Amino acid sequence: MRIAVLGTGVAGRTVAGRxxxxxxxxxxxTRDPAATRGREDWSDVPGTTLATFADAVADADLVVNASxxxxxxEVLATVAxxxxxxxxxxxxxxxxxxxxxxxxxxxxxxxxxxxxxxxxHPDVRVVKALNTMxxxxxxxxxTLADADHTVFVCGDDEGAKATVxxxxxxxxxxxxxxxxxxxxxxxxxxVLPLWVRLMQQLGTVHFQLKxxx
Amino acid sequence: MRIAVLGTGVAGRTVAGRxxxxxxxxxxxTRDPAATRGREDWSDVPGTTLATFADAVADADLVVNASxxxxxxEVLATVAxxxxxxxxxxxxxxxxxxxxxxxxxxxxxxxxxxxxxxxxHPDVRVVKALNTMxxxxxxxxxTLADADHTVFVCGDDEGAKATVxxxxxxxxxxxxxxxxxxxxxxxxxxVLPLWVRLMQQLGTVHFQLKxxx
Numbered sequence: 001m002r003i004a005v006l007g008t009g010v011a012g013r014t015v016a017g018r019x020x021x022x023x024x025x026x027x028x029x030t031r032d033p034a035a036t037r038g039r040e041d042w043s044d045v046p047g048t049t050l051a052t053f054a055d056a057v058a059d060a061d062l063v064v065n066a067s068x069x070x071x072x073x074e075v076l077a078t079v080a081x082x083x084x085x086x087x088x089x090x091x092x093x094x095x096x097x098x099x100x101x102x103x104x105x106x107x108x109x110x111x112x113x114x115x116x117x118x119x120x121h122p123d124v125r126v127v128k129a130l131n132t133m134x135x136x137x138x139x140x141x142x143t144l145a146d147a148d149h150t151v152f153v154c155g156d157d158e159g160a161k162a163t164v165x166x167x168x169x170x171x172x173x174x175x176x177x178x179x180x181x182x183x184x185x186x187x188x189x190x191v192l193p194l195w196v197r198l199m200q201q202l203g204t205v206h207f208q209l210k211x212x213x
Numbered sequence: 214m215r216i217a218v219l220g221t222g223v224a225g226r227t228v229a230g231r232x233x234x235x236x237x238x239x240x241x242x243t244r245d246p247a248a249t250r251g252r253e254d255w256s257d258v259p260g261t262t263l264a265t266f267a268d269a270v271a272d273a274d275l276v277v278n279a280s281x282x283x284x285x286x287e288v289l290a291t292v293a294x295x296x297x298x299x300x301x302x303x304x305x306x307x308x309x310x311x312x313x314x315x316x317x318x319x320x321x322x323x324x325x326x327x328x329x330x331x332x333x334h335p336d337v338r339v340v341k342a343l344n345t346m347x348x349x350x351x352x353x354x355x356t357l358a359d360a361d362h363t364v365f366v367c368g369d370d371e372g373a374k375a376t377v378x379x380x381x382x383x384x385x386x387x388x389x390x391x392x393x394x395x396x397x398x399x400x401x402x403x404v405l406p407l408w409v410r411l412m413q414q415l416g417t418v419h420f421q422l423k424x425x426x
Contacts, residue, residue, distance in 0.1 A: 109317050109406070149425045152407075179410050187407030193322070194365075194400030197392050198424060207426035212362045213415055 001167075004029050004060035006053055006075060008036050011091060011135040012066035013045050018139035019064075020047030022170060029056030031075075057082040062089060062163060069094040069113055070106060073120060084123045087160040089167070090114050090185075091130040091138070093192050102196045105189060114185035118156070125160035128185040129153040129168060132195060134205035141172045141208075149208035150175045154184030177211055214380075217242050217273035219266055219288060221249055224304060224348040225279035226258050231352035232277075233260030235383060242269030244288075270295040275302060275376065282307040282326055283319060286333060297336045300373040302380070303327050303398075304343040304351070306405050315409045318402060327398035331369070338373035341398040342366040342381060345408060347418035354385045354421075362421035363388045367397030390424055 005016040006029040013028075020026040026048040030036040033050045044050055057063055057079045067075045069092040076083065094113040095103040107113055114128040129151060130138045141147040151173045155161045161178065168176050179187065191209070199205055218229040219242040226241075233239040239261040243249040246263045257263055270276055270292045280288045282305040289296065307326040308316040320326055327341040342364060343351045354360040364386045368374045374391065381389050392400065404422070412418055 104322050108322050108403070145425045177411075177414070179407075179414055184410050187410045190321070190403040190406050193403050194392075197397050197400045198390075201391065201393055202424075202426055204426070207424055210423040210425050211411060211415075211420055212358045212423050213417070213420035 001025070001061045002059055003027070003062050003064060004056035005048070005064045005066055006056065006079075007065070007067035007092075008042070008050075009066065009068065011138070012064075014135035014139055015064055015066055015091070015130075016048045017045045018171065020045065027051045027056035027060065029053040029079075053079045054082055057086070060086060062087045062167070064088075065090040065092050065117070067092060070096060072113060073116060076117060076121060080121060083121055085125075087125045087127065087157075087163050088117070088121075089130070089164050090117055090126055090128050093131050093189055095192060102193065102200075105192065108190050109186065112183070112185040112189045114154075114182050114189070118182055125155065125157040126182055127153060127155035127157070127160050127164040128182060128188060129164055131185075132188050132191045133208050136206070137208055139171055141174070144206060144208055147172055147174045149210040150177050152177050152179050152184070152188045154179035154182055154188070156182045175210070214238070214274045215272055216240070216275050216277065217269035218261070218277045218279055219269065219292075220278070220280035220305075221255070221263075222279065222281065224351070225277075227348035227352055228277055228279055228304070228343075229261045230258045231384065233258065240264045240269035240273065242266040242292075266292045267295055270299070273299065275300045275380070277301075278303045278305050278330070280305060283309060285326060286329060289330060289334060293334060296334055298338075300338045300340065300370075300376050301330070301334075302343070302377050303330055303339055303341050306344050306402055308405060315406065315413075318405065321399065321403050323399070325396070325398040325402050327367075327395050327402070331395055338368065338370040339395055340366060340368035340370070340373050340377040341395060341401060342377055345401050345404050346421050349419070350421055352384050354387070357419060357421055358423075360385055360387045362423040363390050365390050365392050365397070365401045367392035367395055367401070369395045388423070
């Protein structure tokens with residue numbers, strides 16, 4: 001597939017790199033490719049092409065929102081035209097660090113970032129997934145308990161959800177749990193305060209939730 | 214132990230009954246024992262004594278808040294004097310059904326019900342636990358996957374947390390995960406929207422979260 005990954009943070013780089021390894025044609029979107037390349041800590045993610053957000057999205061079959069959750073609406077607004085009709089896998093979380101650590105959520109309880117994105121882009125097929133785990137486990141779930149843990153998926157478009165579910169299986173996820181419509185993202189985004197606390201208490205990001213049933 | 218269980222809903226009845234079976238001296242607190250007994254669906258929980266909130270709490274070593282989360286602050290205010298200095302195991306959730314189903318949380322993100330209770334009763338040793346699972350699994354965790362799932366515990370008083378942790382082990386829980394201070398309750402209470410959604414999607418309440426690590 002032609003995949004655009006938006007965001008050059010840890011999640012974006014990890015996901016872009018792994019999708020390229022798996023043989024996908026990956027364009028890695030950033031606000032200003034020259035500025036990203038100029039950063040001291042930047043080296044291109046092998047197998048991917050660094051591009052502007054708009055160029056990355058233009059020809060994509062699937063777009064991954066791995067931008068900072070607090071900036072996602074702004075980032076996506078800049079590519080509204082190119083996004084139209086596409087599947088958007090949203091793995092961002094609306095973590096607000098403005099009051100320090102731990103973060104709170106900038107939207108929660110009766111709304112979610114995923115639903116905000118969907119309302120801003122009614123013609124985009126938004127699917128929420130992967131936001132409840134560390135980037136390493138998103139793309140290499142088998143490195144923990146032989147992938148015996150759960151990834152949640154929700155969205156209002158069944159076809160888009162099927163596309164994302166297939167991609168999750170391709171990444172090695174074995175327990176893809178369908179939470180139904182996109183408002184299920186309220187539940188998965190609200191897991192983040194527990195996730196952050198678990199990271200602190202366990203002293204690692206290498207853990208995951210499993211729905212035992 | 215002498216245990217007071219406040220609340221005669223499903224969680225209160227289930228927990229009171231099991232603790233009595235395990236040999237504890239259980240007083241089951243309700244606002245008005247005569248009115249509770251007069252209810253068509255009420256039959257006393259075997260092994261427990263139905264009492265007013267105040268009488269239940271008066272001689273207790275440990276108090277379980279199993280009252281409706283939206284009423285907990287009001288209920289606990291009526292027994293403030295009797296509660297002083299005691300361990301309070303809070304298993305309630307601030308589920309607000311005023312806008313219908315699914316519920317939202319009446320407090321979340323930057324605060325929690327457990328912290329509200331602690332602030333209202335600074336001399337009570339509040340511990341949050343058990344609120345992330347169905348009542349049946351609270352007291353019979355072995356009925357699902359040989360109890361291979363996680364119960365969270367948090368609180369600001371280490372001694373109180375140790376008391377509750379011992380009780381959780383007595384109930385059969387094998388993975389008691391210490392989340393640190395009572396503000397960890399933000400994380401566990403915010404799991405409820407996901408829990409409610411899982412209940413809808415799985416068509417059962419017989420499931421649980423496990424932190425795989």
